[in-house]
Amino acid sequence: MNKYSILEVSRMLNMPASTLRYYESRGLLPNLQRDDSGYRSFTDADIELLQLISCLKKTRMPIKEIARYVKLVNEGDETISERYEMIKEREEAVYGQIEELQEALKVIQTKKESYEKDR
């Protein structure tokens, strides 16, 4: 299993090391291991989790809610249905955001066309 230092991960994912520490402190990386010196040692699974976190963040999911989801994953199979509900909620939230943006887009495009008309 590959191991990465915090600086390596920082560079790989283009996130400040301080952010990675912060994420761990918020419970976003519950399985992050330390080496003999107490240094954080990221695995590929941690990297993947960070990528999922990035994705969820793009949907404006709050850190706290991401932490809740990650915690449930860590608790095992009993939490599957709750996690499934969360995912469905997130899907709905994203649909909502897309729709709102599409509404706004219409208005903007109408404006744009009005500029194009009188030329």
Added chain:
Amino acid sequence: MNKYSILEVSRMLNMPASTLRYYESRGLLPNLQRDDSGYRSFTDADIELLQLISCLKKTRMPIKEIARYVKLVNEGDETISERYEMIKEREEAVYGQIEELQEALKVIQTKKESYEKDR
């Protein structure tokens, strides 16, 4: 021309009066008139502008940039091409946001399906 007090507009658009004052202070309502007592007197054109502002805010356009656009509108026809550029930029920005959300949506839906598969 219809005239509205700040409280009437506040109720019509469901925005706190303090927000309307704040918007004016940021240059979002450059033509807002006052009555003989110094009270703000909103016209239908002001209302329409506020609706456009709401729309632009939904696209996460910063107040400062909205103010810049409104200022240009107020400066007249010489600024048309610059405004047109701004509108096109905003359209692009919205497309970008929608695409980012759709990317995230794919990931979420894949996760959702993985929950649905093993049931």
Added chain:
DNA sequence: ATTGACCTTCAAGTAAAATTTAATGCTAAT
């Protein structure tokens, strides 16, 4: 003339969320 609702300005305070920084000190590598 008094009351109450509504209005004004301006400075200061708040909110929320997510980092970032600073201080202090251990660890690794050359």
Added chain:
DNA sequence: ATTAGCATTAAATTTTACTTGAAGGTCAAT
């Protein structure tokens, strides 16, 4: 031994957008 990297923790910062409070003017009605 020096330098670069890592640790923890609390505190400070950032961002953007308001919101609130104080002090006081206006209006319509009583």
